[in-house]
Amino acid sequence: MLAAVPYLWSTAAIATATAVSWALRGLIADESLSMVFLSAVLVSCVIHGRNVGIVSAILAFVSYNVLFLEPRFRFSFEPVSDTLTLVVFLAVALLTGGLAGRVRDQAMATAARASTMTVLFHASRVLATSADRKEIAAMLAEEVARATRGTAHVFVRTGEGIAWTGSAASDGAPGETSVRAESEPGSDVIAFAEHMWTRIGSAEGGVPFAPFHERFATYPLGTMRQPIGLLVCQRSSVGRGFALDDETIPILCELGAIAMERAYLMQEMTKAQVLAESDKLRTALLSSISHDFRTPLSGILASVTALLEQGEHFSAQTARELLGDIRDQAERTNRYVANLLDMIKLEAGAIGVKLEPTDAIDIISAAARRCKAPAARGLTRGWLRSIPDKSCLVEADPVLLEQAIYNVLDNAMLYSPGGSAVEVSLHASLHVAEIVIVDEGPGIPSEDLERVFDKFYRVSTNRPTAQGTGLGLSISRGLVEAMGGTVRATSPVKDERGTAIHICLKRVYET
Amino acid sequence: MPQCNVLIVDDETQIVKTLRLSLSAAGHNVLTAANAAETLDVLRRESVDAMILDLGLPDRDGKEVIAEVRQWSDLPIIVLSARHLEGEKIAALDAGASDYINKPFSMGELLARLRVALRLHHRRSATTLAYRTHGLAIDFAARQVVVRGKEVHLTPKEFDLLRVLSQHAGQVVTRNQLLSFLWGTGEGRDSQVLRVLVGQLRQKIESDPRVPTLLLTEPGVGYRLNADGEETD
Numbered sequence: 001m002l003a004a005v006p007y008l009w010s011t012a013a014i015a016t017a018t019a020v021s022w023a024l025r026g027l028i029a030d031e032s033l034s035m036v037f038l039s040a041v042l043v044s045c046v047i048h049g050r051n052v053g054i055v056s057a058i059l060a061f062v063s064y065n066v067l068f069l070e071p072r073f074r075f076s077f078e079p080v081s082d083t084l085t086l087v088v089f090l091a092v093a094l095l096t097g098g099l100a101g102r103v104r105d106q107a108m109a110t111a112a113r114a115s116t117m118t119v120l121f122h123a124s125r126v127l128a129t130s131a132d133r134k135e136i137a138a139m140l141a142e143e144v145a146r147a148t149r150g151t152a153h154v155f156v157r158t159g160e161g162i163a164w165t166g167s168a169a170s171d172g173a174p175g176e177t178s179v180r181a182e183s184e185p186g187s188d189v190i191a192f193a194e195h196m197w198t199r200i201g202s203a204e205g206g207v208p209f210a211p212f213h214e215r216f217a218t219y220p221l222g223t224m225r226q227p228i229g230l231l232v233c234q235r236s237s238v239g240r241g242f243a244l245d246d247e248t249i250p251i252l253c254e255l256g257a258i259a260m261e262r263a264y265l266m267q268e269m270t271k272a273q274v275l276a277e278s279d280k281l282r283t284a285l286l287s288s289i290s291h292d293f294r295t296p297l298s299g300i301l302a303s304v305t306a307l308l309e310q311g312e313h314f315s316a317q318t319a320r321e322l323l324g325d326i327r328d329q330a331e332r333t334n335r336y337v338a339n340l341l342d343m344i345k346l347e348a349g350a351i352g353v354k355l356e357p358t359d360a361i362d363i364i365s366a367a368a369r370r371c372k373a374p375a376a377r378g379l380t381r382g383w384l385r386s387i388p389d390k391s392c393l394v395e396a397d398p399v400l401l402e403q404a405i406y407n408v409l410d411n412a413m414l415y416s417p418g419g420s421a422v423e424v425s426l427h428a429s430l431h432v433a434e435i436v437i438v439d440e441g442p443g444i445p446s447e448d449l450e451r452v453f454d455k456f457y458r459v460s461t462n463r464p465t466a467q468g469t470g471l472g473l474s475i476s477r478g479l480v481e482a483m484g485g486t487v488r489a490t491s492p493v494k495d496e497r498g499t500a501i502h503i504c505l506k507r508v509y510e511t
Numbered sequence: 512m513p514q515c516n517v518l519i520v521d522d523e524t525q526i527v528k529t530l531r532l533s534l535s536a537a538g539h540n541v542l543t544a545a546n547a548a549e550t551l552d553v554l555r556r557e558s559v560d561a562m563i564l565d566l567g568l569p570d571r572d573g574k575e576v577i578a579e580v581r582q583w584s585d586l587p588i589i590v591l592s593a594r595h596l597e598g599e600k601i602a603a604l605d606a607g608a609s610d611y612i613n614k615p616f617s618m619g620e621l622l623a624r625l626r627v628a629l630r631l632h633h634r635r636s637a638t639t640l641a642y643r644t645h646g647l648a649i650d651f652a653a654r655q656v657v658v659r660g661k662e663v664h665l666t667p668k669e670f671d672l673l674r675v676l677s678q679h680a681g682q683v684v685t686r687n688q689l690l691s692f693l694w695g696t697g698e699g700r701d702s703q704v705l706r707v708l709v710g711q712l713r714q715k716i717e718s719d720p721r722v723p724t725l726l727l728t729e730p731g732v733g734y735r736l737n738a739d740g741e742e743t744d
Contacts, residue, residue, distance in 0.1 A: 327617075334615050357703055359710070361721055362728045369727065391710070399597045399731035510703070 006048035010056035013040045018063045030068045034085060037064050041093050049104060050097025057093035061086045116248050119147045123252055127259035131266050137229070138166030138181055140221075140256035144231060145170045146179045147248055151234040153185045154221070155193045156260065162197045162230055164190060185232075192216055193232050200227050219249055221257040228257055228264075284456040292336045292469055296329035303329075335410075339471040342403070343455065346478040351400065353482050357508045358396040360433055364424055367405040371413060392428045394505040396483050401505075404479040404487075405435065407472040408501045412439035415499075428507060435503040443491040444499050452489055453477045473501070480505070515560035515629060518542045520550045520576075521591065522569050530563065533618045534625075547571035554580060561587040561629055563621070564608070566599055574599070574606045581607035587628035591616070597731045601685050604732070610682040611732075627681035627738055642677040644738055645725055647716060649677055656716070663715045668693060672708055673716070673736075676726065681738030683729050709734060 017040035021033040037060040045053030065082065066075050076082075123143040130136050137154040144152035145168040152169075155162040167182035184190075196218045221229035231253050303322040311319065345351050394401075412422045420440035427434045444452055451457050456470040477487040485505040493500050517539045519530050524545075531541045542557060544550040547570050553559065562580075566573035577588055590603045590611040600611045609628045612621055642649040646659040654670055656663050665673065675692050676684060686702045693705070709728075713720040727735045 330615075357706075359706060362706075363730055365722050366728045366730050368722075397731070402730035510707070 006044075006052045007055055010040075010044035010048060010052045011059060013044050014056055014059045014063055016040065017060065018067060021064075021068060025068065033068050034064055034088075037061075038089065038092055041089055042096055045093050045096040046100040049101045050094060053093035053097035053100075054090065057086075057089040061089050119143070119248060120251055120255070124255050127255055130259070131263045133260050133263045133267075134165050136256060136259045136263055138168065140231070140252065140259075141166045141168040142179050142181065143256075144168070144233060144249060144252055147252065148233055151182065151185075153182075153189055153193065153232045153234070154229060154256070155197070155232070156221075156229040157227070162193060164193075165229070189216065189232055189234070193218070193230050196232075197230055200230070217249075219253045221253050221260070228260060231256070281455065288456050288470060289340075293333065296332045296336075299329040300326050300333075336469045336471075339407075339469045339475060342475045343471050343478075346475060346482070351479070351482055353400060354397050355395050355483060356398070357393045357510075358398045358401060360392045360394045360396075360401075360426060360435060360505070363396070363398055363401045364405055364426070364435065367402050367409055368424070370402075370406055371409045392426055392433045393508050393510070394433045394485075395508045396485070396505055400479045400483060404476040404503065405437070407476040408437045408487075408503070411472045412437055412441070412499070412501070415439060415441040417441065431507055432504050433507045435505075436500050437503075438493050438498055438500045440498050443493070443497050444489060446491070449489045449491060453487065476501075476503070514538055514540055516540045516542060516558060517625070518544060518550070518553055518557075518559045518562040520544045520546075520562060520568070521565040522546060522567075523565070526565075529618075530621075533622065537622055545569075547573075547576045550576055551579065554584065554586075559586055561589070561625060561632070563589050563591065563625070565591045566596075566603060574603050577603055577606040577608050585632070587625075587632045589621075589624055589628055601687070601732055604683065604685045605687055609679075624681070631679065631682065642680065644680065644736075647725060649673065658716050659718070665712070665715060668708055669712045669715070672712055676734060676736035680736045683733050683735045685733040687733075689733065 014037070017037045021036045024033065024036070041053060041057045041060050044056040061082075062075065064085070065077075066073060069076070069082075123140075126139050126143065127136055130139065133156060137156055141152045141154045149170045151167070153167045154165050156165045164184055167185055168179050169182050170179045200220050217233045219231045219233070220227045221231055231249075233249065303326045307314070307319060307322055314322070409422060409424070416422060416439045422440075423438045425436050425438070427436065448457075453473050455474045457474075473487075473489075480487045480503055483505065485503060487504075488502050489499060490502065491499040517534055519527055519534070519541060520543075521527050521530075522545045527543050527545075531543065534541050542553055542559065544553050547568050550562075550564075550568075554562075564573055564576065568576070573590070577590075580586070580588065587609040588607070590600065590608045591614050592600050592603070592611055593614055604611060609631075610624050612624055640650070640652055642651070648657040649655070650657075651674065654665075656665055656670070656673065671693055672689065675689060686705055689705055690702065693708075709726060710720070713723055713726055716725055717723050725737050727737055729735055
């Protein structure tokens with residue numbers, strides 16, 4: 001019924017003109033009153049175009065004739081003068097209507113272009129935000145659904161065929177909120193898309209792609225190289241957006257295809273980076289294995305062969321020293337194997353984590369006890385000075401937490417100058433407990449604070465042999481993170497020396 | 512310590528050889544077996560006083576061997592296991608192993624564990640009335656505990672906990688074993704109760720409860736009463 005509004009409006013305009021003329025009647029000549037009606041016709045034309053103008057011209061002529069020309073209150077038609085009046089009215093309506101119509105059409109075209117631009121701009125901005133093909137497909141479907149105020153389905157190539165990746169539907173109303181994502185379309189849509197896909201495949205070499213069907217329209221998604229998918233628009237019964245064969249949709253499709261291509265390339269790039277990364281890791285692993293296994297093993301072999309071949313020339317004390325060396329080197333190899341095992345298990349995600357309320361102090365003292373165990377005595381140079389005095393429950397796996405703390409303590413003792421202390425403290429807030437292990441070693445340059453948790457990273461030291469495996473802290477972090485905690489390093493602690501390792505875990509309370 | 516027959520079960524000949532040398536040097540008579548079948552065979556034929564068992568046997572699971580042996584013998588069994596196999600260790604202990612030691616181990620540590628196991632085994636046949644170590648003295652009949660010369664008052668549960676641990680002094684007792692001893696059944700019971708009880712007992716018997724020297728935690732496995740330098744009546 002909206003179409004009737006302009007006609008009602010023009011009728012009202014003519015009625016107003018009639019009222020004004022009635023009021024002016026007697027003041028000016030009746031013939032001049034036609035000007036008032038002419039103005040009303042003009043206004044109707046300008047605002048509502050030619051058709052409305054013609055209707056109002058006829059209305060104006062009838063009103064003028066009946067009310068203001070003799071004989072009054074009766075329609076009479078004098079061939080000459082009345083024909084002239086009618087012709088003038090109609091001529092004004094036609095001419096003005098034509099001009100106004102053209103202006104209006106231009107304005108509408110401009111508005112449509114603006115709205116197309118808005119749609120395209122919005123789409124290109126949205127599509128640029130994602131690097132995930134599935135997400136881009138869903139976004140493209142949404143944009144097309146919004147533009148057509150219909151339903152859109154996006155299919156993306158998988159090997160030889162295509163697979164549905166995203167759909168969206170508009171409820172017909174304009175605006176952002178009217179579009180919602182849809183679940184997988186019906187089998188008719190999928191069958192149609194698959195059919196069209198085979199046609200795209202066979203339509204190589206410039207055979208025109210015929211995308212239309214009584215209910216669906218299809219557009220290929222493709223860049224210069226090859227089609228990478230298909231867009232299916234379903235005609236909507238309500239609302240009216242862009243015509244389905246409008247140029248906007250192919251442009252949207254192209255934007256979507258470019259975005260998907262970009263996502264694909266980025267994915268490939270990440271893969272390549274990961275490969276390069278694992279290649280680097282493999283190299284590090286190889287050089288570490290050859291160094292960390294061979295160094296202690298050659299030490300052991302040297303000491304053992306010395307004892308075997310020249311043992312009778314050694315004093316009892318020398319022999320004991322050599323045996324002590326063998327023990328230390330074997331201990332070092334063992335530590336390395338244990339670390340490698342832990343590392344591999346962490347990398348493979350094969351660590352079973354059993355979280356339970358665990359007394360942090362209890363675990364700290366168990367780890368400290370292991371550090372002081374006789375077997376490790378040959379390697380530790382520092383000593384453990386203090387244990388925190390607040391009891392505190394954390395959510396942790398006691399075995400893994402003990403290993404994590406042990407690794408940090410062990411590392412701290414290895415890098416501590418002889419006799420200096422390693423201190424452990426515990427700081428608890430409402431939700432978090434922080435275990436801090438501080439050594440008096442040389443510290444870590446601030447740019448390397450994160451890198452100490454990298455695999456095989458060793459702080460350069462002027463000590464002739466670095467005893468660490470370069471894995472301890474990395475494992476600690478892996479273990480603590482597997483328990484939902486965090487590990488970080490700060491340095492220096494005081495007097496330009498010392499490193500603090502902070503292990504943060506979630507606190508729990510007695511129930 | 513009188514001469515004992517010790518059975519070493521391991522399929523690693525190098526380890527067996529070293530253990531044989533060390534145990535012989537310590538005055539023991541050494542028997543060996545390389546798999547489960549041989550083990551059971553030796554146990555039936557010989558009078559064995561203690562067994563050192565590697566859990567990774569070629570023919571059968573070491574835990575099954577323990578369970579089978581426990582049907583007819585209470586000889587001390589010390590399990591050799593890798594550090595990271597906590598679950599395996601607990602299962603072996605719950606199946607009846609007396610103690611465990613992580614591989615690789617130092618010989619001194621192994622000999623100490625063996626001494627503890629043999630001593631506890633010998634004593635179990637006699638009735639023990641008292642226990643004394645590291646300034647801790649327990650009179651089982653009078654339920655009296657003296658720490659560093661001062662008598663402390665324990666609740667019945669605390670006393671029971673201390674008694675179980677002291678009866679296995681130097682050996683680990685799993686959380687399941689403690690729970691079932693103290694509350695009848697370990698099934699489904701929250702081990703937090705045990706942790707709290709251990710905390711209370713430490714407050715009363717340790718000179719610094721934060722750095723326990725008597726009642727030690729074996730993370731994830733259980734508890735051990737430190738028995739180094741133990742003297743008994």
